[in-house]
């Protein structure tokens with residue numbers, strides 16, 4: 451397993467370091483927070499902390515990343531660490547949970563503790579969740595369970611209540627922007643756009659970058675806002691729900707940018723600073739009411755789309771509103 455150490459949450463990691471020292475670590479934790487914020491990466495770092503030979507020898511308080519334990523954990527080859535997720539399947543099946551429980555009943559091979567990380571537990575079937583309950587309730591002493599979820603409310607309360615909740619909060623947009631500029635040498639405007647769209651998640655921002663999101667959103671702007679969209683483009687967008695959703699989100703952010711400019715807000719709050727000149731030109735072509743009206747239509751279209759209703763007509767109306775500029 452690739453470990454993206456950039457997004458390990460160091461505050462939470464040092465909290466575990468203190469718990470380890472004081473011998474007050476609980477047996478089950480639930481890491482809750484947005485996708486891509488580093489929950490499972492932090493869980494693996496905790497696994498290293500508990501197994502690192504340097505830490506065990508009292509040489510240091512943080513995992514060394516170099517001893518054989520650290521290296522094998524990084525490469526996913528450590529027998530006392532079990533990581534479970536649904537992979538390509540839709541859910542975590544009961545057979546996976548049963549196998550995990552069987553493994554946890556064995557003694558630790560190398561270290562003194564067995565660690566199990568179950569990722570995105572909202573993907574567990576009800577059967578799987580129920581099968582896990584007893585283990586969560588009466589774990590063997592040498593077991594640490596770390597579960598992760600991005601939607602705590604979608605899990606069985608009986609599972610959630612048996613874990614200590616640790617919340618992962620989003621990073622700030624400026625911090626993510628800075629990180630993207632330093633680590634990936636991205637242009638400030640592009641970094642800001644990605645930081646905004648990822649809502650402060652570095653890994654999500656990097657993922658968006660790799661998927662050429664900036665080019666994609668600029669196509670949406672070119673085709674739906676700046677020039678009168680061609681029928682083939684409209685047809686393409688309207689025929690694919692997920693593309694349509696992204697396109698509407700781009701429209702929403704664009705018109706919010708116009709609202710910011712119209713209210714005298716600065717460039718640093720914009721989602722599309724890479725298109726600053728065009729935003730400035732368009733800002734003069736819409737009244738406040740126009741922009742408000744468009745935003746209202748986009749929000750309505752997104753809601754309809756969420757309910758799987760046909761939004762062809764609202765979308766055409768929206769396009770007309772966008773074109774009714776001065």
Ligand SMILES: [Zn+2]
Nearest residue numbers: 502514517520
């Ligand atoms: Zn180590």
